[in-house]
Each structure stands twice: as structure tokens, then as C-alpha cells.
Amino acid sequence: MQIMINEIKNWIKEASELIKKEIAKNDMTVDTKEGRRDLVTNVDKQVQDFLIEQMNTFDPEAKILGEENGRDHLEDFSGRVFVIDPIDGTLNFVLEQENFCIMIAVYEEGQGKLGFIYNVMEDLLLWGGKEIGVFINEESLTTPPDLALKDGLVGMNSGMYRKNSYNAQLMAERSMGVRMSGCAGLELIDLIKGNHNAYVSTLAPWDYAAGSIMVEALGMKFSNINGSSLKFDGREHFIAATPTAYEEMMDLVAQAKN
Amino acid sequence: MQIMINEIKNWIKEASELIKKEIAKNDMTVDTKEGRRDLVTNVDKQVQDFLIEQMNTFDPEAKILGEENGRDHLEDFSGRVFVIDPIDGTLNFVLEQENFCIMIAVYEEGQGKLGFIYNVMEDLLLWGGKEIGVFINEESLTTPPDLALKDGLVGMNSGMYRKNSYNAQLMAERSMGVRMSGCAGLELIDLIKGNHNAYVSTLAPWDYAAGSIMVEALGMKFSNINGSSLKFDGREHFIAATPTAYEEMMDLVAQAKN
Numbered sequence: 001m002q003i004m005i006n007e008i009k010n011w012i013k014e015a016s017e018l019i020k021k022e023i024a025k026n027d028m029t030v031d032t033k034e035g036r037r038d039l040v041t042n043v044d045k046q047v048q049d050f051l052i053e054q055m056n057t058f059d060p061e062a063k064i065l066g067e068e069n070g071r072d073h074l075e076d077f078s079g080r081v082f083v084i085d086p087i088d089g090t091l092n093f094v095l096e097q098e099n100f101c102i103m104i105a106v107y108e109e110g111q112g113k114l115g116f117i118y119n120v121m122e123d124l125l126l127w128g129g130k131e132i133g134v135f136i137n138e139e140s141l142t143t144p145p146d147l148a149l150k151d152g153l154v155g156m157n158s159g160m161y162r163k164n165s166y167n168a169q170l171m172a173e174r175s176m177g178v179r180m181s182g183c184a185g186l187e188l189i190d191l192i193k194g195n196h197n198a199y200v201s202t203l204a205p206w207d208y209a210a211g212s213i214m215v216e217a218l219g220m221k222f223s224n225i226n227g228s229s230l231k232f233d234g235r236e237h238f239i240a241a242t243p244t245a246y247e248e249m250m251d252l253v254a255q256a257k258n
Numbered sequence: 259m260q261i262m263i264n265e266i267k268n269w270i271k272e273a274s275e276l277i278k279k280e281i282a283k284n285d286m287t288v289d290t291k292e293g294r295r296d297l298v299t300n301v302d303k304q305v306q307d308f309l310i311e312q313m314n315t316f317d318p319e320a321k322i323l324g325e326e327n328g329r330d331h332l333e334d335f336s337g338r339v340f341v342i343d344p345i346d347g348t349l350n351f352v353l354e355q356e357n358f359c360i361m362i363a364v365y366e367e368g369q370g371k372l373g374f375i376y377n378v379m380e381d382l383l384l385w386g387g388k389e390i391g392v393f394i395n396e397e398s399l400t401t402p403p404d405l406a407l408k409d410g411l412v413g414m415n416s417g418m419y420r421k422n423s424y425n426a427q428l429m430a431e432r433s434m435g436v437r438m439s440g441c442a443g444l445e446l447i448d449l450i451k452g453n454h455n456a457y458v459s460t461l462a463p464w465d466y467a468a469g470s471i472m473v474e475a476l477g478m479k480f481s482n483i484n485g486s487s488l489k490f491d492g493r494e495h496f497i498a499a500t501p502t503a504y505e506e507m508m509d510l511v512a513q514a515k516n
Binding site: 036037091092095096098099150152153158161162169172176177178179180181182190195 | 294295420430438448
């Protein structure tokens with residue numbers, strides 16, 4: 001596993017250099033996908049192509065699920081699967097040139113093995129898994145305190161908050177406050193570091209894969225907001241939290257249905 | 259003015275060292291003020307006391323308005339006034355030990371002269387004013403592009419968004435997205451850098467003083483959300499934005515009233 005970890009770290013480092021060069025060139029091509037806020041740039045595509053090339057060289061048998069270039073669906077999760085988000089937070093990338101992440105996850109026979117979330121402009125890498133623990137750069141992370149909902153900050157999707165989906169407003173009301181960063185990777189970093197005690201959003205597989213592996217490795221909880229396993233196919237309502245906040249929030253979800 | 263700028267930078271540097279030492283000691287005293295989310299720590303008070311001491315030594319005639327220790331009201335804005343927020347984003351400071359700022363503003367005869375916002379843990383200082391321009395650390399900042407509402411990100415107060423105060427939800431809907439950081443200083447940094455094109459919140463004078471001086475210096479707009487001047491007394495609804503987004507948002511505020 002150590003060889004693969006070192007490989008992936010190198011891919012991420014090279015990908016981030018590629019991104020920084022493109023920012024410096026300042027001639028990005030921005031297109032929309034499923035709406036005016038759903039952006040993709042030539043850089044997202046280039047980074048995904050670069051990562052896929054590395055993955056194919058490293059393990060030609062591995063399957064790949066990725067946000068861009070028509071790689072966004074996978075039937076068969078047997079063997080090794082890499083899940084890629086080349087640039088998570090593309091809107092931030094385009095408008096801020098910061099507050100975006102590269103994310104890679106490794107699954108083996110359907111089990112999450114390794115997750116990597118890299119905050120490119122802050123040079124902050126969270127990585128790890130159940131077998132090796134979780135690290136922030138090279139420093140080992142301990143499980144954050146099991147904060148109750150009332151004692152922590154909740155990362156939340158703006159649409160779910162506005163529409164009060166699944167009692168989202170009550171979750172926010174009972175917490176110490178809501179935070180919205182526009183980047184699933186940053187929200188999951190905040191949960192994993194213990195800055196936040198929960199995260200609720202509408203996510204695609206490449207948004208939650210890497211983070212949920214580390215969330216689980218640290219003994220925290222994640223699932224579809226209905227409590228079921230994530231489908232790894234299309235967007236779904238996602239929740240991740242400390243064990244105590246997770247139970248409290250699932251109670252609020254259940255109340256919202258009645 | 260250069261002597262005062264250098265002095266203030268030194269105070270901020272010393273204050274940030276004091277804060278980092280207190281974080282390392284890890285025995286902060288946290289109290290609530292006007293509600294369970296309105297926190298104050300011994301560190302907020304110590305930092306304010308330290309800054310006031312420096313200000314009194316530098317200019318014994320200057321008046322001081324500050325968030326803590328009963329310094330939160332000032333009748334007379336003649337002469338020189340220092341406005342202090344020793345730790346802006348105390349909730350983040352307590353829960354995250356990052357994402358908070360030190361803010362200092364200097365007014366002379368009621369006119370904003372200098373603003374300083376320091377993101378302590380990122381070592382990022384935004385400072386400047388109308389006469390000298392605005393700087394990020396030692397690099398000169400140019401006026402951000404005059405983005406329309408639809409082309410940028412809006413920093414927003416969660417309560418105003420949830421309650422749709424002044425058509426806040428429509429502002430968000432028309433923008434590229436909302437962001438919530440829990441720290442006025444960070445939101446104003448994002449506006450000043452051009453990461454965001456607007457910021458709407460409920461703020462006290464020490465929250466908006468430093469930022470609004472730099473916003474104005476860069477040719478952007480700010481006011482009470484009704485378009486009137488800020489009162490520098492108690493909390494009020496605050497808006498700051500690029501000129502174009504400001505006009506669009508004020509139209510939405512006017513529509514909300516009809």
C-alpha cells in the first residue's frame with residue numbers, strides 16, 4: 001500500500017503544479033454543464049486526463065470513476081477502483097483561484113481503502129484510510145471530539161438550507177452555526193480536522209468518496225441522508241458527522257418526514 | 259501617516275503572537291454575551307487591552323471604540339478615533355482555532371483614514387486607505403473588476419438568508435452562489451481581493467470599520483442596507499459590493515419593501 005500512497009501523492013503534486021501553471025497563464029476556457037453555476041474548465045479536463053494516465057500506467061486493470069470527460073458512471077466496482085475529482089469547487093477555482101481541492105479515492109472490492117483531499121493553494125493534504133490512519137500532510141490526526149450538534153459548526157449546502165430540506169434549518173438552528181464554502185473537499189477537511197461537527201449537502205460520488213473514507217477511518221459517520229448506503233451513482237443527499245451529531249441529525253430528518 | 263502605519267502593523271503582529279501563545283496554552287476561558295453563540299474569551303479581552311495600551315501610548319488624545327470591555331459605545335467622533343475588533347470571528351477562534359481576524363480602523367474627524375484586517379493563522383494582512391491605496395501584505399491591490407451580481411459570489415449572514423431579509427434569497431439566486439464564513443473580516447477580505455462581489459450581514463461598527471475604509475478606497479460601495487450612512491452605534495444591516503452589484507442589490511432591497 002505504501003507504494004501506491006507515494007504514487008498518488010506524486011500524482012497530486014504534479015497535478016497541482018499543472019493547475020498553478022494554468023492559473024498563471026490566465027487563459028482558461030470555462031464552459032457550463034447542467035446550469036450556469038455548474039462550471040467546467042479545460043483545466044478540470046486536463047487534470048483528470050493526467051490522473052487517468054498515471055492510474056492506467058500504475059495499474060492497467062483498475063477501473064476509474066471521474067467527474068469529467070464522460071467517466072462519471074461505473075457499473076462494476078469489483079477489483080480496484082479509483083475515484084477522481086480533478087478540481088472540486090470549480091466555481092471557486094474560476095472566481096477565486098483558491099478554495100478548491102484535488103480528490104482521489106481508492107476502493108478495492110467495493111471497500112474504501114484510501115482517500116486524498118488536497119487543498120491546492122494552501123498546500124494542505126489530508127490522506128489516509130482505516131488501515132493506516134489519517135494524516136494532515138505528514139502529521140497523524142486523532143479522532144476529533146464527539147461533539148453534539150449544539151456544540152459545533154455545520155457545513156451545509158445553500159439550497160438545502162434555504163428550502164429547509166430534511167429539517168436543515170433546524171439542524172443549523174441547533175448547531176453553533178452554518179458554514180458554506182462551495183467546496184465539498186473543504187467541508188470534509190473541516191469535519192475531519194474537527195473544525196466542524198457535521199456536513200450536509202447534495203453530492204456526486206467524486207465529491208464524497210475520498211472524504212468519507214477518512215471520516216469512517218476516524219470513527220465518524222456518513223451515509224445518504226435517509227440513512228442508507230451511498231449509491232456511487234449520481235447525486236444524492238449526503239450527511240457526515242460526529243457519531244452524536246449524526247444521530248441527532250437523523251432524528252431531525254425522520255421528524256421532517258412525519 | 260507612515261509612522262502610524264508601521265506602529266499599527268507592529269501592534270497587530272504582537273497581538274497575533276499573544277493569540278498564538280494562548281492557543282498553544284489551550285486553557286482559554288469562554289463566556290457568552292448576548293446568546294449562546296455570542297462568545298467572548300479571555301483572549302479577546304487581553305488582545306483589546308493590549309491594543310488600547312499601545313494606542314494610548316502612541317496618541318493619548320485618541321478615542322477608542324472596541325468590541326470588548328465596555329468600550330463598545332462612543333458619542334464623539336471628533337479628532338482621531340481607533341476602532342478595534344480584537345478577535346473578529348470569536349466562534350471560529352474557539353471552535354476552529356483559525357478563520358478569525360484582528361481588525362483596526364483609524365478615523366480622523368469622522369473620516370475613515372486607514373483600515374487593517376489581519377487573518378492571523380494565514381498571516382495575511384490587508385491594509386490601506388483612500389490616500390495610500392490598499393495592500394495585501396506588501397503587494398499593492400488593484401480595484402477588482404466591477405462584477406455584476408450574476409457573475410460573482412456573495413458573502414451572506416445565515417439568518418438574513420434563511421429569513422429572506424431584504425430579498426437576500428433573491429440576491430443569492432441571482433449571484434453565482436452564497437458563502438458563509440462566520441467572520442466579517444474574512445468576508446471583507448474576499449470582497450476586497452475580488453473573490454466575492456458582495457457581502458450582506460448584520461454588523462457592529464468594529465466589524466465593518468476597517469473593511470469599509472478599504473472597500474471605499476478601491477472604488478466599491480458600502481452602506482446600511484437601506485442606503486443610508488452607517489451609524490457606528492450598535493448592529494445594523496450592512497451591504498458592501500462592487501458598484502454594479504451594489505445597485506442591483508439595492509433594487510432588490512427596494513422591491514422587498516413594496
